[in-house]
Amino acid sequence: MATIEFRGINKKFGDETIIPEMNLKIDDGEFVALLGPSGCGKSTTLFMLAGIYLPTDGELLFDGARVNEVEARDRNVGIVFQSYALYPHMTVAKNIAFPLRFKKTPEAEINRRVKEAAELVRVGELLERRPEQLSGGQQQRVALARALVKDPALLLLDEPLSNLDATLRLAMRTEIKALQERLKVTTVLVTHDQIEATTMADRIVCMHAGKIEQIGTPDDLYKRPATRFVAEFVGSPPINTFQGAAADGVVELGGARLAISGGANGPVYVGLRPEHLFFADGGIPAKIVQHEPMGREILYVCDTPLGMVRILEAAATASQSIGSETHFGFDSAHSLVFESASENLIGNARVSAIESGS
Amino acid sequence: MPGNGTPAEGNNAQKHWNLLASKSRRNRRVKDASLFAFLIAASIPIIIPYFWLLTLAFSAGREGVDTRVLWPSIFILVPAVVLTWVWATIADTRRRAMTGWGVIWAVAIAVYAIFLGPELHLYNFRFLLNPDFNAAYTDIVAAKDNPGFSVTSFPSVWTAFWNSLFIAGVSTVIVIFAASLAGYYISRFQYRFRETSLAAMLVLHAFPTTVLLIPIFLVIWKIGLLDTLFGIVLVIVGIELPFAVFIMKGFFDAVPWEIEMSALTDGATRRQAFYKVVLPQVTNGMIAVSVFVFIRGWEEFIFVLTLLATNAKWTMSLYTFFVTEETNLGIDYGVVSAVAVFYIMPSFLLYTIAQKYLLQMSVGGIKG
Numbered sequence: 001m002a003t004i005e006f007r008g009i010n011k012k013f014g015d016e017t018i019i020p021e022m023n024l025k026i027d028d029g030e031f032v033a034l035l036g037p038s039g040c041g042k043s044t045t046l047f048m049l050a051g052i053y054l055p056t057d058g059e060l061l062f063d064g065a066r067v068n069e070v071e072a073r074d075r076n077v078g079i080v081f082q083s084y085a086l087y088p089h090m091t092v093a094k095n096i097a098f099p100l101r102f103k104k105t106p107e108a109e110i111n112r113r114v115k116e117a118a119e120l121v122r123v124g125e126l127l128e129r130r131p132e133q134l135s136g137g138q139q140q141r142v143a144l145a146r147a148l149v150k151d152p153a154l155l156l157l158d159e160p161l162s163n164l165d166a167t168l169r170l171a172m173r174t175e176i177k178a179l180q181e182r183l184k185v186t187t188v189l190v191t192h193d194q195i196e197a198t199t200m201a202d203r204i205v206c207m208h209a210g211k212i213e214q215i216g217t218p219d220d221l222y223k224r225p226a227t228r229f230v231a232e233f234v235g236s237p238p239i240n241t242f243q244g245a246a247a248d249g250v251v252e253l254g255g256a257r258l259a260i261s262g263g264a265n266g267p268v269y270v271g272l273r274p275e276h277l278f279f280a281d282g283g284i285p286a287k288i289v290q291h292e293p294m295g296r297e298i299l300y301v302c303d304t305p306l307g308m309v310r311i312l313e314a315a316a317t318a319s320q321s322i323g324s325e326t327h328f329g330f331d332s333a334h335s336l337v338f339e340s341a342s343e344n345l346i347g348n349a350r351v352s353a354i355e356s357g358s
Numbered sequence: 359m360p361g362n363g364t365p366a367e368g369n370n371a372q373k374h375w376n377l378l379a380s381k382s383r384r385n386r387r388v389k390d391a392s393l394f395a396f397l398i399a400a401s402i403p404i405i406i407p408y409f410w411l412l413t414l415a416f417s418a419g420r421e422g423v424d425t426r427v428l429w430p431s432i433f434i435l436v437p438a439v440v441l442t443w444v445w446a447t448i449a450d451t452r453r454r455a456m457t458g459w460g461v462i463w464a465v466a467i468a469v470y471a472i473f474l475g476p477e478l479h480l481y482n483f484r485f486l487l488n489p490d491f492n493a494a495y496t497d498i499v500a501a502k503d504n505p506g507f508s509v510t511s512f513p514s515v516w517t518a519f520w521n522s523l524f525i526a527g528v529s530t531v532i533v534i535f536a537a538s539l540a541g542y543y544i545s546r547f548q549y550r551f552r553e554t555s556l557a558a559m560l561v562l563h564a565f566p567t568t569v570l571l572i573p574i575f576l577v578i579w580k581i582g583l584l585d586t587l588f589g590i591v592l593v594i595v596g597i598e599l600p601f602a603v604f605i606m607k608g609f610f611d612a613v614p615w616e617i618e619m620s621a622l623t624d625g626a627t628r629r630q631a632f633y634k635v636v637l638p639q640v641t642n643g644m645i646a647v648s649v650f651v652f653i654r655g656w657e658e659f660i661f662v663l664t665l666l667a668t669n670a671k672w673t674m675s676l677y678t679f680f681v682t683e684e685t686n687l688g689i690d691y692g693v694v695s696a697v698a699v700f701y702i703m704p705s706f707l708l709y710t711i712a713q714k715y716l717l718q719m720s721v722g723g724i725k726g
Contacts, residue, residue: 072622079623085616089638102625
């Protein structure tokens with residue numbers, strides 16, 4: 001168990017800067033997710049933690065001690081890859097025992113710990129199998145057991161659920177989370193899947209182009225996204241954003257005029273999540289173009305003066321038919337306003353409908 | 359749509375589908391038949407020469423080329439091969455195919471044993487025991503003019519056998535060792551001129567090595583390895599290494615990075631990760647490359663002929679060559695065939711055993 005700190009970490013490959021400067025502190029026993037699209041530097045960060053990549057500059061601290069040059073094998077880090085990376089020529093038992101072979105552990109203790117780790121992830125009866133004889137979910141568990149058997153100071157999960165089918169993913173998510181809470185091992189999860197991040201992590205580090213966009217709880221990221229990127233990346237179906245110009249408490253968005261508060265002035269982005277939009281008798285006119293039933297909800301795509309807008313309706317059957325013309329309103333308290341140039345959230349700015357209907 | 363209109367319409371539609379189905383069946387049968395016809399035509403010219411060797415080795419006597427056994431044998435063999443392929447098209451289950459083939463070949467062997475069995479003998483294999491295998495004849499001739507003179511200067515065939523084994527074996531060990539390390543390095547590390555060096559390696563393999571005969575002779579002579587087995591080993595290693603490296607690189611490319619990273623975080627050093635985790639993934643490649651290099655060394659002829667002089671250094675290829683050359687009394691086709699059969703046996707065994715690994719060579723892929 002360890003606290004981790006990135007202090008001004010910079011990583012370059014040749015002339016290409018992957019991570020310009022990274023500052024991040026992870027508490028002991030915390031579950032942190034690095035969330036971002038592919039190529040945002042999250043895997044590079046993970047490999048620096050594992051000791052496979054050397055940071056170009058800055059300091060990486062484990063429990064306050066600099067580990068920049070400490071080799072991967074001396075860091076006591078457990079890692080689970082998307083491909084599981086089990087050793088194909090070894091049985092499950094030998095796979096799990098592999099990390100202990102380098103530590104001069106007595107044979108009896110190796111056996112005991114392999115059994116323990118296997119029981120922990122419920123693969124106890126598969127010990128004599130080979131990886132190719134296991135299902136994806138079982139391989140995943142074995143990989144987890146192998147990462148945990150050495151009592152790692154830090155557990156790294158690299159897209160661990162991406163290769164599993166939907167049902168299994170749900171089950172493993174719960175299981176990994178429960179396991180982490182029980183073992184209290186500091187864990188870093190790398191993922192591009194926001195659901196994985198929001199469901200499992202205590203805190204999410206949202207990354208974009210090598211920079212940290214926001215660090216916060218899943219709730220923070222959803223409700224108060226620090227930047228337009230975070231707002232667009234987190235939330236499913238994705239948020240509607242509109243570009244417009246604000247002046248004198250009014251913002252022009254396409255063909256619509258809305259009231260804006262919080263002293264926003266000049267070019268802005270307005271963000272409205274589909275789930276905060278609703279059909280109403282009055283408001284902004286909308287023509288239904290398409291609807292997608294998603295089980296308990298229905299996602300509508302509507303043609304409006306603001307452009308194409310996604311509206312989510314919490315109902316099993318569609319209330320609007322394709323081609324019908326209606327109006328929609330929105331929940332002003334959940335509206336988000338970003339400054340156009342910096343794309344940063346303007347904290348207390350909100351948009352709302354203009355009362356007198358001008 | 360059948361079942362959707364009147365019964366008459368439904369019937370018509372069904373007929374239409376039946377017609378299409380029978381057409382497809384016919385096409386499939388024609389395709390199968392032409393494939394097997396091609397296989398028959400292609401396999402017979404390959405099989406017959408080997409069969410010729412085998413038959414002569416076990417049947418020919420000293421009297422010169424003898425077709426008394428050969429033609430009847432071919433009359434038994436060819437129908438058997440044709441029937442084997444024909445049965446392969448007819449049989450619908452694997453088990454039935456196996457039983458059919460069993461019957462065909464049992465009958466063929468029985469017929470062979472009955473009609474030709476008495477003609478077979480092992481006399482042509484006398485060279486295995488007696489290096490002076492022609493003495494019985496040559497001495498008679500030689501002794502007439504030259505009492506006490508023995509014509510043959512042949513070493514024991516086992517000397518040649520061990521020499522060939524040494525050359526092939528040692529070349530294989532060196533090539534596989536160097537190719538594994540080099541292939542791994544090229545697959546995993548980025549360095550200057552990586553692409554260029556890969557391309558250059560393949561070009562090296564594209565040139566006919568015979569053009570290097572004289573330069574290599576001079577080099578080997580200068581470094582004092584002329585007429586040594588190790589000189590031959592060096593030449594074979596030099597010729598075979600580039601391609602072996604390339605093949606091994608392909609196999610290493612197919613081993614995912616994650617496995618290695620996993621081993622590193624599990625506490626292995628880079629070297630331990632290589633030996634314990636990466637190398638076991640490419641054993642098939644190593645076997646395939648070994649077989650190729652071994653057989654290359656086993657059948658090496660032109661460099662052996664050029665670089666070796668004394669007959670104690672003869673290899674199997676030289677031995678076979680000189681058996682056919684030894685024309686004092688005309689070629690003894692029986693012995694020549696027997697030597698050839700003895701010579702190809704190890705290659706044949708090796709190929710048969712290693713076949714499944716050789717087929718995986720293509721898995722190694724070719725990417726830069």
